[in-house]
Amino acid sequence: METVACPECDLLQRLPQLPVGGKARCPRCGDTLATNPTDALDRPLALVVAAAIVFIVANTTALMGLSAVGRHASTTIVGGVTEMWQQGEPITALIVAFCALIAPGGYILLMLTVLLAARRPPARPWVGELLRWADAMQPWAMGEVMILGILVALIKIAELATVDPGIGMFAVGALVVLFTSITVTFDPREVWKRIAHVRR
């Protein structure tokens, strides 16, 4: 039995032994304290590898195309960012780049490194450092918001011209599912357990 403090309300309590697939909640504030997913490292690793491939597809193929009066145009995520930059909104372009590219890409890269490095305990302290960064990136990776944004834009423009969804849009959709699966199957406590204590 491990003694923990609830990260949301600081209540001191003992964690019971969790069955596989079980979940422990704080009795005071209801926050999830611990989960015990099956293969807490292997499954998320497989999902992260898949996410890395899908992320490349999402960024190299067109999100959507437009045809009007005999002309055709299409855009990618990077295309949206550069167009925003060139049209005089560099800060907005950077925010979009961060939420659509840097945060999700960084999260995938960091998680990939953490999960590979944590496979053989004891893990080095830098693994924890990278996990901390991955944690910080996660709220800013907005795949699911982006896919809804793409859909709304698609419907808005459909009033003016013929639009067609591209492969990139489906890739972003797949990325949303993969990201959610990673957070569900991953147990950061498993990584922390494997990190060697540092002497300072």
Add this chain to the structure above:
Amino acid sequence: MMATPLTAARAGLVACETCDLLSRPVDAAEPGYCPRCSGALEWRRPHSLQYTWALVIAAAICYVPANVLPVLNTTALGSTDSDTIMGGVMLLYTTGSWPLALIVLVASVMVPLGKLIALTYLLLAVQRGWAGGNREKTRLFRMVEFIGRWSMLDVFVDTFTVALVQLQPLMSVEPGPGVLFFAAVVVLTMMAANSFDSRLIWDAGTGRVERHG
């Protein structure tokens, strides 16, 4: 609540914010670093309330130009149209896609405003020591954290509309100055939620707030 529940802080223990490890700091005034992950240890996030207030106020200021200034300028056959956030919602509504209009209205107008109100209420509750309903307050905070990102919706809509509709000289769409303020509101409120230490909700009324808020 009769007896004061035993928190880690009352027991003289600090939980690492990064890896959740409990440790007993040598010096209560300066808890130092986590022995496992070497993250900085804090009883409560330092100046959490001040940071959150500053970010909430900054976001509230940006909320006005975000809604008043146009987010998109559409040029079609020589004439230019400006659309604000509400204008975009009305456009979606009049073109028949009211479910989308509702989604954008909720994500772009109601969520940011709701977040500002909720965070202000939580800040006041902690500072004034309003005890009771802590579970509900925590639930409210979790909701703020969860739905905050969805306000970015309109920024993405504008970005991809601008990127795609570039059919000079027939028709082109340019971003307006409102979109920057709007993105700023979303980022600032997300940062505000991140800087708020939810443990302070539970500390309210137990006399720990003054020392660590």
